[in-house]
Amino acid sequence: MAKEAARLGRDRRARRSMRILSFLPGLLVVLVLLGLFLKARGLLAVKPLASLLFGSEWKPLKGSFGFYPFILGTFWVTLAAMILAVPVALMTSIYLSEYAPRGIRSAAKSFVDLLSGIPSVVFGVWGVLMVVPLVAKLAGLFGTYSSGYSVLSGAIVLAIMVFPTIILVCLEVFASISRDLRDASLALGATKWETVKHVILRKGAPGVFAAVVLGFSRAFGETMAVLMVVGNVAQVPKSLFDSAYPLPALIANNYGEMMSVPLYDSALMLAALVLLVLVLVFNLAARLILVRIERRVE
Amino acid sequence: MTRLYRRQSGMSGRRRPGPAMMGFRRRAEERFFKALMIVSTGIVMGSLLLIVGTIIVKGLPALNLDMITKTPQGGFYLGKEGGILNAILGSLYLAGGATLLALVLSLPLALFLDLEARTRTGAAARLRFALDVLWGIPSIVYGAFGFVLMALVGLRTSLLAGIIVVALLELPIMTRAMDEVLRLVPDSLKDASASLGATRLETSLRVVLRQCLPGLLTAVLIAFGRGVGDAASVLFTAGFTDNLPTSLFQPAATLPLAIFFQLGTPFPEVRARAYASAAVLTLVILIVSLAARWLSRKLGKHTLS
Numbered sequence: 228m229a230k231e232a233a234r235l236g237r238d239r240r241a242r243r244s245m246r247i248l249s250f251l252p253g254l255l256v257v258l259v260l261l262g263l264f265l266k267a268r269g270l271l272a273v274k275p276l277a278s279l280l281f282g283s284e285w286k287p288l289k290g291s292f293g294f295y296p297f298i299l300g301t302f303w304v305t306l307a308a309m310i311l312a313v314p315v316a317l318m319t320s321i322y323l324s325e326y327a328p329r330g331i332r333s334a335a336k337s338f339v340d341l342l343s344g345i346p347s348v349v350f351g352v353w354g355v356l357m358v359v360p361l362v363a364k365l366a367g368l369f370g371t372y373s374s375g376y377s378v379l380s381g382a383i384v385l386a387i388m389v390f391p392t393i394i395l396v397c398l399e400v401f402a403s404i405s406r407d408l409r410d411a412s413l414a415l416g417a418t419k420w421e422t423v424k425h426v427i428l429r430k431g432a433p434g435v436f437a438a439v440v441l442g443f444s445r446a447f448g449e450t451m452a453v454l455m456v457v458g459n460v461a462q463v464p465k466s467l468f469d470s471a472y473p474l475p476a477l478i479a480n481n482y483g484e485m486m487s488v489p490l491y492d493s494a495l496m497l498a499a500l501v502l503l504v505l506v507l508v509f510n511l512a513a514r515l516i517l518v519r520i521e522r523r524v525e
Numbered sequence: 526m527t528r529l530y531r532r533q534s535g536m537s538g539r540r541r542p543g544p545a546m547m548g549f550r551r552r553a554e555e556r557f558f559k560a561l562m563i564v565s566t567g568i569v570m571g572s573l574l575l576i577v578g579t580i581i582v583k584g585l586p587a588l589n590l591d592m593i594t595k596t597p598q599g600g601f602y603l604g605k606e607g608g609i610l611n612a613i614l615g616s617l618y619l620a621g622g623a624t625l626l627a628l629v630l631s632l633p634l635a636l637f638l639d640l641e642a643r644t645r646t647g648a649a650a651r652l653r654f655a656l657d658v659l660w661g662i663p664s665i666v667y668g669a670f671g672f673v674l675m676a677l678v679g680l681r682t683s684l685l686a687g688i689i690v691v692a693l694l695e696l697p698i699m700t701r702a703m704d705e706v707l708r709l710v711p712d713s714l715k716d717a718s719a720s721l722g723a724t725r726l727e728t729s730l731r732v733v734l735r736q737c738l739p740g741l742l743t744a745v746l747i748a749f750g751r752g753v754g755d756a757a758s759v760l761f762t763a764g765f766t767d768n769l770p771t772s773l774f775q776p777a778a779t780l781p782l783a784i785f786f787q788l789g790t791p792f793p794e795v796r797a798r799a800y801a802s803a804a805v806l807t808l809v810i811l812i813v814s815l816a817a818r819w820l821s822r823k824l825g826k827h828t829l830s
Contacts, residue, residue: 234724235724237724238725238726242640242725242726244633245634248630248634249641251634252652252659252697255693256655256662258670259662259667259670262674263669263670263673265673315568315569317565318564318565318566319562322559322562322563322566326559326562335566335569335570338570338573340814341573341811341814344747344810344813345577345807345810346756346806346807347754347757347781348803349580349784349803349807349810352784352799352800356579356583357575357579387572394569418551418552418555419555419559420558421551447663448663448664448666449663450663450665450756450757451756451781455785455788475663475665475757478665478668478669479668482672482760482761492672495669496672499665499666499670502663502666503663503666506661506663506666507658507662510658514657514658518650
C-alpha cells in the first residue's frame, strides 16, 4: 500500500514540476523583451523613440543615434532576398509535394535539412568567395561600379538561407490539403498544374503566406552571413549595387566599443529590441495562421 | 466543391476554343510550369552542393595538421605559425555544455507535451506556440540578451555565459524535434503500459523514452549542430581568446568567430586559413547532420506501430 502511494505521489510531483517548467519558454520571451527594454531605457529617457527610429545621423561620440539607415538597410536586403527566394522555394515545394516521385522527394528533403544546418558563417565565406565577385562583375555589365559588397550580394546569400524555412513550412501546408480535393479536381478533367493553381494554391494560400512571413522574419534577423557580404556603410541604399548596413550587423560590429562610449550600449540594446519586436510580430502572425491550419487537419 | 466545379466550367466556357487547340495550350502550360518547378528544385539542391563544394575545394588545400593540432602562435593573424585548436575545442566545449543544459530542460518539456496531448487541455498547444515563437528569435538578439544578463549578475565574457545563451538558443529546436519523435509513439503502447498498472510517469520514462531513444539522440544532435555553428550569440557572451579553454569562467574561442576574424584580415595566407577553418566547420556540421539522419533511420526500423 505504502509503495503504491509513493508511486502515485512521484507521478503527481513529476506532473506538477513539468507544469511549472512548461511556463519557461513563454516566460523567456517576456524576459528577453524586458531585459532589452531595461537597458534601452537609458537612451529612451533622453531621446524620443521617433527621433531615434527616423533619425539618419549615426554619431555615437556626439550622442546622436539615428536608426533609420539601418532599419531601411535591413528592410531592403530582406525584401530583395524574398523576391529572389519566394518563387523558387514555392515552385520547389509544389514540385516536391505534387510531382516528385517518392525517392526524389525524400532525397530532396534530406538536402533541404542539410542546407538548414549549414552555419551562417559558412554562407558568409561562400558569399565572399563567389557572390561578391559575381555581383561586382554584374554591376560592370549594368554600367555602374560596385565593390560587390552590396544589397544584392546580401540578398542572394539570404535567399538561399531562407529556402529551407519556406520549403519545409509549405510542404506541411500542402500535405494538410486533403487528397479528395485533388482527386475531385482531376476527375473534372483539370490537368495537374490546373489542380495546383485552382485547388492547392487557393486552399493553401494562408499557409503559403505564413511560410513567406516566417522566411521574411528569419532573413530579417540573420546576422553573420549578411554582415560579411553587405558592405556595412551607414546609408540608405539607393540601388541593388549599393552597400547597406543592416540592424543586426550594426549590433554585431560594435559590441567591442560599446562600453567605452556613453549610451552606446543602450543604443545597441534598443536596436536589438526593435529587431526583436518586429520579428515577434511577424512570427506571431505566421504562427497563428499555421495553428489554425493544423487544427483543421485534426 | 461546387465553387471548384463552376471555376473549371467557367474556364472552358470563356473563349470556347476547339478541343484540340485547348488541349495543346493546356498541355503547353502544364509542361512549362513543370519545367519551371524542376529548374527551381535544381537551384535549391544545386546551391547546397555549390556552397559545400566551394568551401571544401577552397579550404582543403590550406588545411594541414598544424591547423587542427596547434593554437595560434605569435603573429598568427599576420600569417605566422599556428592553428585553430583553441577554436575547435572551444566550440566543442561550448556546444557540448549548451546541449547538456538544453537537454535537462528539453526532455521534461517534451514529455510534458506528450502527456498533455492526451488530456486535451490547452497547455500543450500553448507550450508549442511559445516554443515556435522562441525559435524565431534571431541569435543576435539572444546574444544581446546574454549581454544584459551578464551585466546584471556581473559575469564577464566566458565559456559559462556562452553556454547559457547557446542553451537558450537550442532549447526550442531540441524540444520541438523531440516532440515530433514522441508523437510517433502509438497510443496503444501507452495504453498497454497503463493497463499493466504503470503510472503515467513510469510509462513515460520506461516505455516511451526507451522506444524513442534513437530519435531523441537525433534531436540532441540537431541542436548540437546549431550550437556549434552559431556565431552571433557567442560574439557578446563567450568572447574570444588564443588560449585553450581551461575554466568555465575564462573566455573561449569558437570556430565561427575564428573564421570571421581570419577572413577580416588583409593577408592572403590568413584568409586561406579562414577557408580551411570554414571547411573544418562544414565537415563537423555534415558529420553531425549525417549521424542524426542515420540515427533517425535506425529509429524507423525499431518503432512499433
